[in-house]
């Protein structure tokens with residue numbers, strides 16, 4: 001490495017090494033010896049953006065001087081990771097967690113044999129209610145933001161609780177720790193325990209308070225508000241319509257909610273809203289579905305419901321660890337993708353027991369294989385299986401698109417934000433064992449019958465995909481700014 005990060009000093013950073021991303025579903029792009037130039041001038045409106053990408057670069061300093069001759073040497077930092085075990089170290093877009101309950105973090109791993117509706121009553125509502133204590137909220141929220149960053153998550157769509165003060169605190173914490181976030185105060189005015197419910201009026205009012213704080217007071221472009229009607233059973237029609245109106249009146253704010261997660265929940269929604277054609281229609285008839293709406297789970301949808309979601313341009317958060325843990329079902333991801341619906345991954349802490357999107361990507365791949373085993377036709381069996389490249393797409397660009405942020409996040413392109421993790425497959429303490437002869441960057445060995453095979457970069461990636469964890473996340477940058485170091 002030639003130089004280290006001192007962001008206040010350098011107006012321009014050039015990151016140099018191997019860049020891996022998925023510019024489309026199933027497309028794995030690996031660019032060696034690549035220089036990526038990022039504006040890190042806080043006074044510029046390009047701050048945090050990728051300004052140039054030079055493949056097969058021999059000298060990143062020449063590249064940046066060619067790009068902008070007015071930059072002086074003291075303006076420029078070169079972050080060089082082309083050294084040593086070159087094939088094991090690579091830049092990857094930061095993960096996007098499209099669905100995570102920050103307030104449920106203390107409960108990770110605690111779900112017993114419950115399913116959704118009893119899990120909410122037994123474990124979830126009591127914990128969420130307790131977080132109106134701001135000291136507790138500070139502990140929990142700070143810990144989860146640090147933990148998700150350490151796992152390579154650069155953007156997260158968070159649910160907090162019904163409490164406005166601690167939700168504002170969460171916005172502040174994300175901003176201070178340098179994570180891009182959508183922060184949503186949970187809204188619920190129906191069918192909820194008396195210790196954890198709001199009136200319709202109070203829900204809309206406290207929602208407004210949080211919106212005003214995030215937009216006017218905190219005013220950090222990385223922290224966006226997201227309107228959060230918890231799910232149809234816990235919201236009146238009036239509340240859902242009020243939130244839809246709020247989204248429209250503020251220029252299409254993001255909306256997040258749960259949809260069709262569990263069969264008992266689907267039946268319950270039918271009985272609560274008999275006038276609606278389907279669970280999806282409940283949201284649609286209230287005006288909640290648009291291209292900035294993120295719908296978690298979507299396991300038990302009908303063809304018609306999927307068509308409505310596609311037409312509205314809403315995104316889906318697939319939460320495979322949660323869906324397996326609280327036995328909700330298997331989301332048909334290929335079926336959704338085939339209809340042109342944007343799908344990303346969600347940890348769904350604490351229905352899901354980990355903050356790691358990499359773990360969710362692995363589980364998404366495995367769930368797709370369970371679906372494949374149920375297919376009768378051989379060719380369908382193959383089709384429903386997700387590949388490593390597809391699972392990585394869901395974890396990065398797919399998630400960005402589901403949040404309607406694909407234009408600025410999720411892959412390495414000029415004009416996009418530099419939201420990036422540096423992965424070292426062989427970092428100290430790594431769970432991934434790579435043997436010396438497996439490095440594709442070693443000089444070609446004389447082939448004999450007994451020469452062990454080299455592995456291609458794709459296979460090295462697969463080894464990391466299935467065995468890696470936060471010990472491999474060496475650094476994380478959000479908008480070109482360092483937010484985590486191992």
Ligand SMILES: O=c1[nH]c(=O)c2nc[nH]c2[nH]1
Pocket residue numbers: 101116120124230231258261322348351
């Ligand atoms: O996974 C889930 N987590 C929740 O907190 C929740 N609330 C309603 N439906 C839900 N599903």
Ligand SMILES: [Zn+2]
Pocket residue numbers: 099101258296348351
């Ligand atoms: Zn959830």
